[in-house]
Amino acid sequence: MRDNYLEEYYSFLRFPSVSTDAKFADKVRECAAWVSQKLEKIGLESKVVPTPGHPIVWARNKHRNGRPTVLIYGHYDVQPPDPLELWDSPPFEPVLKNGYVFARGATDNKGQIFSHILGLQETIEKNRDLPVNVDLVIEGEEEVGSQNLGKFLTDNRDALKCDVVLVSDTGMIARKTPTLSYGLRGVAALEVKVTGPKIDLHSGIFGGAVTNPATALARLLATLHDQNGHIAVPGFYDDVVPLQDWERESWRKLPIDPDSEMLEETGAPSLFGEAGFSTLERIWARPTAEINGMGSGYQGPGTKTVLPSHAMAKLTFRLVPNQNGDAIIDLVKKHFQKNMPTGVTLEMTSGHSGPWYLTDPHNKFGQAAQRALKKAFNKDAALIREGGSIPIVSDFRKILGVETLLIGLALQDCRAHSPNENFPLENLEAGIRMNQAVLEELAG
Amino acid sequence: MRDNYLEEYYSFLRFPSVSTDAKFADKVRECAAWVSQKLEKIGLESKVVPTPGHPIVWARNKHRNGRPTVLIYGHYDVQPPDPLELWDSPPFEPVLKNGYVFARGATDNKGQIFSHILGLQETIEKNRDLPVNVDLVIEGEEEVGSQNLGKFLTDNRDALKCDVVLVSDTGMIARKTPTLSYGLRGVAALEVKVTGPKIDLHSGIFGGAVTNPATALARLLATLHDQNGHIAVPGFYDDVVPLQDWERESWRKLPIDPDSEMLEETGAPSLFGEAGFSTLERIWARPTAEINGMGSGYQGPGTKTVLPSHAMAKLTFRLVPNQNGDAIIDLVKKHFQKNMPTGVTLEMTSGHSGPWYLTDPHNKFGQAAQRALKKAFNKDAALIREGGSIPIVSDFRKILGVETLLIGLALQDCRAHSPNENFPLENLEAGIRMNQAVLEELAG
Numbered sequence: 001m002r003d004n005y006l007e008e009y010y011s012f013l014r015f016p017s018v019s020t021d022a023k024f025a026d027k028v029r030e031c032a033a034w035v036s037q038k039l040e041k042i043g044l045e046s047k048v049v050p051t052p053g054h055p056i057v058w059a060r061n062k063h064r065n066g067r068p069t070v071l072i073y074g075h076y077d078v079q080p081p082d083p084l085e086l087w088d089s090p091p092f093e094p095v096l097k098n099g100y101v102f103a104r105g106a107t108d109n110k111g112q113i114f115s116h117i118l119g120l121q122e123t124i125e126k127n128r129d130l131p132v133n134v135d136l137v138i139e140g141e142e143e144v145g146s147q148n149l150g151k152f153l154t155d156n157r158d159a160l161k162c163d164v165v166l167v168s169d170t171g172m173i174a175r176k177t178p179t180l181s182y183g184l185r186g187v188a189a190l191e192v193k194v195t196g197p198k199i200d201l202h203s204g205i206f207g208g209a210v211t212n213p214a215t216a217l218a219r220l221l222a223t224l225h226d227q228n229g230h231i232a233v234p235g236f237y238d239d240v241v242p243l244q245d246w247e248r249e250s251w252r253k254l255p256i257d258p259d260s261e262m263l264e265e266t267g268a269p270s271l272f273g274e275a276g277f278s279t280l281e282r283i284w285a286r287p288t289a290e291i292n293g294m295g296s297g298y299q300g301p302g303t304k305t306v307l308p309s310h311a312m313a314k315l316t317f318r319l320v321p322n323q324n325g326d327a328i329i330d331l332v333k334k335h336f337q338k339n340m341p342t343g344v345t346l347e348m349t350s351g352h353s354g355p356w357y358l359t360d361p362h363n364k365f366g367q368a369a370q371r372a373l374k375k376a377f378n379k380d381a382a383l384i385r386e387g388g389s390i391p392i393v394s395d396f397r398k399i400l401g402v403e404t405l406l407i408g409l410a411l412q413d414c415r416a417h418s419p420n421e422n423f424p425l426e427n428l429e430a431g432i433r434m435n436q437a438v439l440e441e442l443a444g
Numbered sequence: 445m446r447d448n449y450l451e452e453y454y455s456f457l458r459f460p461s462v463s464t465d466a467k468f469a470d471k472v473r474e475c476a477a478w479v480s481q482k483l484e485k486i487g488l489e490s491k492v493v494p495t496p497g498h499p500i501v502w503a504r505n506k507h508r509n510g511r512p513t514v515l516i517y518g519h520y521d522v523q524p525p526d527p528l529e530l531w532d533s534p535p536f537e538p539v540l541k542n543g544y545v546f547a548r549g550a551t552d553n554k555g556q557i558f559s560h561i562l563g564l565q566e567t568i569e570k571n572r573d574l575p576v577n578v579d580l581v582i583e584g585e586e587e588v589g590s591q592n593l594g595k596f597l598t599d600n601r602d603a604l605k606c607d608v609v610l611v612s613d614t615g616m617i618a619r620k621t622p623t624l625s626y627g628l629r630g631v632a633a634l635e636v637k638v639t640g641p642k643i644d645l646h647s648g649i650f651g652g653a654v655t656n657p658a659t660a661l662a663r664l665l666a667t668l669h670d671q672n673g674h675i676a677v678p679g680f681y682d683d684v685v686p687l688q689d690w691e692r693e694s695w696r697k698l699p700i701d702p703d704s705e706m707l708e709e710t711g712a713p714s715l716f717g718e719a720g721f722s723t724l725e726r727i728w729a730r731p732t733a734e735i736n737g738m739g740s741g742y743q744g745p746g747t748k749t750v751l752p753s754h755a756m757a758k759l760t761f762r763l764v765p766n767q768n769g770d771a772i773i774d775l776v777k778k779h780f781q782k783n784m785p786t787g788v789t790l791e792m793t794s795g796h797s798g799p800w801y802l803t804d805p806h807n808k809f810g811q812a813a814q815r816a817l818k819k820a821f822n823k824d825a826a827l828i829r830e831g832g833s834i835p836i837v838s839d840f841r842k843i844l845g846v847e848t849l850l851i852g853l854a855l856q857d858c859r860a861h862s863p864n865e866n867f868p869l870e871n872l873e874a875g876i877r878m879n880q881a882v883l884e885e886l887a888g
């Protein structure tokens with residue numbers, strides 16, 4: 001099998017399965033068909049399930065009572081390749097250079113889900129069966145918000161009953177270092193609009209006599225934090241579960257230098273965050289209040305001496321266990337109302353939200369994953385959380401009632417979502433071993 | 445003469461002399477020619493002086509030694525009439541309704557400068573001469589920044605040597621209340637840009653570990669004022685000349701209700717300004733720090749969870765005697781530098797500036813103007829300052845070395861710059877009387 005997996009991987013990568021652009025809809029469908037046929041070829045029962053958007057490929061082995069059921073999730077859709085001029089080779093013509101395959105989707109997520117497929121194939125070729133019951137759910141809309149996945153899970157809740165979900169769509173903390181992500185932050189959005197005069201005013205004729213809404217908004221936003229980077233909204237941290245000692249300890253020992261990596265990646269002149277916490281703690285285990293956008297008055301070239309009629313800011317709060325999105329938004333609204341400058345009105349609109357995720361990496365599934373990762377990589381797994389949010393993980397918990405093992409294979413320099421996306425073949429091969437080891441360990 | 449002045453006023457108003465729009469350039473030139481011919485018809489020597497932009501009309505009577513020289517300034521260009529659909533009648537087809545003439549330019553400035561022209565005409569018809577030497581300078585670029593006026597004044601400095609300038613391009617405090625504006629605020633602009641990461645970052649993956657530039661900017665802008673509306677930049681008020689008792693007293697007695705008018709005009713939910721000062725004091729005699737525009741990150745619909753790379757704000761400061769624009773900008777820059785949040789860099793760019801203006805309404809010219817206004821309106825003149833800036837007034841002081849008497853005839857509801865601009869005939873007639881009375885009083 002190893003002889004021609006590269007050619008098959010390339011075939012998978014050649015589909016421009018860009019989910020966000022309607023002009024690629026045919027290619028997305030062809031890609032789904034290709035995945036489904038591949039899964040049938042390796043001995044699984046597979047079908048392409050239509051949705052109002054792009055189809056979901058759903059495959060399974062013959063389920064047998066008395067053994068665990070594992071749902072492996074992935075996606076075959078990819079990000080748009082733009083800007084094309086920044087690619088060294090065409091995004092949908094994979095090339096191998098120094099052990100790295102360059103193509104859109106090489107890592108995210110075709111390479112990672114393909115390593116699972118190859119792992120299953122090898123096991124079936126060797127043992128004629130898998131050690132556990134497996135469902136593969138490979139969707140085509142992850143890059144556009146997985147809008148039809150929830151309904152698919154709900155519609156097929158009974159058939160998809162399982163013990164645990166495996167997802168390889170996150171990162172490895174460093175090269176050759178297997179990584180189990182056991183936590184994600186949640187998110188809650190709030191838009192704030194401050195209105196003063198009914199129209200933009202002449203700042204000479206009126207300036208001084210009425211509140212400037214941009215000034216009012218700036219003063220309001222300045223109340224979000226104190227000087228030490230703590231969020232100053234009363235009650236904001238009340239439900240935050242303190243970091244556990246083993247986590248602080250284990251993150252401190254990770255084989256990375258988070259501060260210099262963060263400086264390098266962001267290009268920020270220096271790091272800054274909540275006093276009393278390390279960089280990793282700040283992004284993985286502490287909530288934030290971020291301004292995503294802010295606007296008021298005249299933003300074009302030169303000067304326009306207006307006193308703006310209104311000013312707005314878009315905020316998102318990253319949440320950690322056990323914060324509740326609705327409760328946090330309520331606290332912030334109350335805080336803003338209490339700190340309202342005079343002379344303006346305040347409109348606040350809640351936006352989308354998604355819950356945080358935390359699973360115990362030391363429960364039986366977590367332990368099985370750790371043992372498997374050690375077997376596949378010959379190295380202890382790094383146990384980390386991530387700062388972002390992965391809504392599908394909450395769907396698996398909410399709809400199927402199960403935990404998710406996030407065992408991603410992406411490296412920092414794989415350039416997911418960017419030009420020159422690439423995937424090292426050593427990770428593809430590690431993924432094959434990882435798939436086999438995890439299923440064995442979960443079989444018990 | 446009175447019989448046909450309305451028809452001539454209408455002819456003047458029918459020219460769409462919109463200076464900002466190149467497609468009206470011919471009409472602007474025709475309008476200048478019409479004005480110049482009118483001035484010749486009443487017995488003045490007049491010429492149309494070309495500039496790189498729109499021409500300047502320059503007329504004068506025969507100057508005689510031993511009597512004062514008065515420069516009367518006005519402009520024949522007008523604001524664009526848009527939005528057209530909000531006009532009740534076409535902007536360049538003047539109509540008379542209940543004593544008000546509706547047309548673009550009816551007040552600003554054709555009506556006001558025409559009343560001066562009619563005043564001169566009447567005096568010449570009666571006395572065959574004017575009581576003083578007069579220069580009329582009527583430009584065509586006031587609405588686009590008077591960019592060629594300064595050079596015209598400099599080029600003709602000797603010929604334009606005069607004792608005082610008369611300008612009717614400001615407002616009357618109330619109907620039938622003659623008004624002498626003796627002060628204007630200056631202005632100084634500063635643009636501030638705060639930069640953090642080199643590109644917009646994912647707020648989940650990076651949020652918490654680096655400074656958010658929008659938050660940093662908000663915190664910086666919040667240091668501009670204290671809670672009582674005072675500007676909190678150290679040294680900002682050092683050069684401010686305190687209001688004089690007679691001014692406070694006289695403004696308090698003005699026949700207007702500034703607070704309710706301000707609420708009505710602005711539509712702001714309430715008034716707010718520097719503690720310890722009335723509304724009129726705040727806009728006429730106190731400096732301000734206004735945010736004219738502010739922008740950062742994502743401002744479109746919905747949510748985009750970015751941590752923005754940068755944030756900017758455009759500021760203007762209104763200045764009062766004896767503040768110096770450059771010195772104020774330096775103080776603000778120092779203040780911002782001192783209050784810089786960590787983790788970001790700060791770029792500050794000074795913009796345009798213009799000096800404040802203050803003349804003593806009780807000097808000999810001011811007294812002459814007050815007597816003349818009382819004669820023309822049969823009521824004591826209100827002595828006021830204005831919150832805006834009129835750069836030409838500084839040009840007259842700087843280039844010609846003379847003071848300006850601002851004796852405007854615009855009412856609040858004349859809608860200068862807006863649809864349905866109008867001018868009451870009673871103001872046109874009062875302007876005729878005012879022109880005659882002022883020249884008589886200045887003749888001594």
